[in-house]
Amino acid sequence: MTNLTTKQVGAWLQSIGFELYVTKFSDKQIDGTALLALSDDAIVQLLSLSSEDEKQNKAAIKKFKKRLEQLKADHKEDSSRHRKEQRNPATLTSSTMVTSSIHEDLVTEKSINPTYTKILTISHDSNRVSIHFFNDPLFCVKLQQYLYKTYGITCSIESEQKKIILTLVGTKHQVKNGCGDIIILFESTQTKIYNSESVDRKAIYWSKHIFSDATISVIQQIMNNEKLFTVWEKSEMFSGFYKVVYFTHESFAASEESITQILNREIAFVEYIKMPNEKTKTFLDEIEQFIITAKQPELAVIRCKYPFKMEINVSLFGRKKLVKTVKKQIELLVKKHTVKSFGIKMTPAQHIYLVDNYLQRFKDIENDYKNDNVKIRIRQKEFYAPQYLIETIKQHINELICHTTTCIIQTMENSISLTDDEKTQLIEIAKRYYCSIERIESNTEVQICSIPIALTKTSSTSTAMIQQSKAFCSSLSVKKISVLNSSIEVYTADHSMPLLEDVIVVSTDAGAIQERIECVHKNGFYGTSFGRKVILCHWQHLTRTNCKTGTELKRLVTKFISIIAKSITADCPDAEKIAFLTHEWENFGNETQFAEEFIFELKRVLEKTKPRWRLLFMFNHKQNQLCEAFFQAMIRLQSDEDGFAQFSCPLSSTHPLLSPSYSQKQRERGCLRISVNSNKRSAHAVVIPQLRRRNFRRHKQTSC
Known part of the structure; x- marks a missing residue:
């Protein structure tokens, strides 16, 4: 310290905030030795400016003495360390523990020639506010840049267990000046x-x-x-x-x-944004989700909820631009969920029809939208709903007014066609119940009907009757088992009605020839020139007459059915009726074992994948034994739902499409008018079809 020049003393004065006195100290030729030897009177004389600044002078003198005492302490430590190093040349470094003026925090300094390192530790207990400044990354960068630019020293900043550690590295003089400036910085708060x-x-x-x-x-x-x-x-x-x-x-x-x-x-503050008078559960859920997503560093969304009440208050605090944007978004959300009353304008016939037939349906609609507080008061011709549900509720009511339903008339015939008299009778029946028939559709398909079995024997049932029943059931040409939404159906050669399948599964060359598919084709999905869909999967093992072992047979069946199921799902996702061609299957040795493994694996796949398939098997006269083996395997898997036996028959259906007698006329005019009741003013929303321009002018005044 005693080696400091007058210029270096001036730099020290600048580092501690006494720039105004640099010239005065230089004029007095005060170097390091003179600085350490200054008396109190000399300090007062050097730092005095004028009588008008007496208060300021006293504060400056006090601050200068404090810095000078610190400088003297550093000089004393340096001298002591220098003497120790002379006595023990092997000692290259030393550590001294001192108390800095930063709220009595511990300062550790290490000197390693030619650089000098000083560590300042600012603890949370004594410098809580100072530590908070370091939470701002910009402040940390600013401090590092300032120390480097002013003193040429580097500063690393670390946060560790409620304390900040500053490590200053540079020349000894520069580091000490920078350290003093940091102390001054935090004393200037x-x-x-x-x-x-x-x-x-x-x-x-x-x-x-x-x-x-x-x-x-x-x-x-x-x-x-x-x-x-x-x-x-x-x-x-x-x-x-x-x-x-x-x-x-x-x-x-x-x-x-x-x-x-x-x-x-x-900064702006918006207190208690207006909420809907009637707060629905859907609104509360949406506003909660919105608050979560709207959070930003410069915006606080403050909500107040009340226990056991559907109440909420929302306030906004933050940067004005953000507050304005979020407020507008909340207001739109509030408008969307504000429950209002809407009047329904309808004809007397429509009103009577809805009241007589659909009161329960209106309750179901209310239950579907209970979280939105929807209420339909059809007797009063009005409903209550949030703004965003107006069109939805209106559509529900329109669908009921213009409701159509289909009646099904079935008969066990190959086809059915109604005469003009029968059609007239149906129209008259519909009119009797205020309905009209829009159209009549007919179709015929083969269906499987179950025959129940008696669970107990009675005295009135003779043995001969039981035998006749068994003989009848054994003569039937179909056997069916149900598996969830699917079924497996086996038909004998005596079955003469067409099955009208969606997809055909071919597994042998004979089947491929029947479907006009060349045998050289690879396995896969094919569409024939007749519009038939075919899945080809060669199964060469079926043509062998030697019997396979049980394990190998099960593996072959599992692999075959797995390939077919995947192909149907991928290539024919809409298929329901899948027919298996059984050509040459009778050549398989152990028919009973084969049938059991095949039916069991099919049932397992249907239970796992849960499709809506009807799997159809048609056997010819040469395959009676194989067909019987399939029958017996299916009998063991039948449930009560399948009955004792089944028979197939053509079922013709007639479908008259019914609607209210006024519905067609209403659709031509527009089904329903909805009016919004608000402050004794009504805005009508009228459903108007495409009309000629001159007719549109007539309706224009009543629509919006």
């Missing part, structure tokens, strides 16, 4: 409490009406983004006044005026 009724009205209003600490982080973030280094708190938790700590150091200064200006210009 000022505190402002916004509690003045005359100038802080806006901040005081926030303090009294916002009971959430979320606003502190929002203000802090806005100030950080405005590049003002501040720390914000409340004088008391929740309801206290806002308090800010800021620097007055010239390189980090943030004036009270600039801080207040940002508070007034950039």
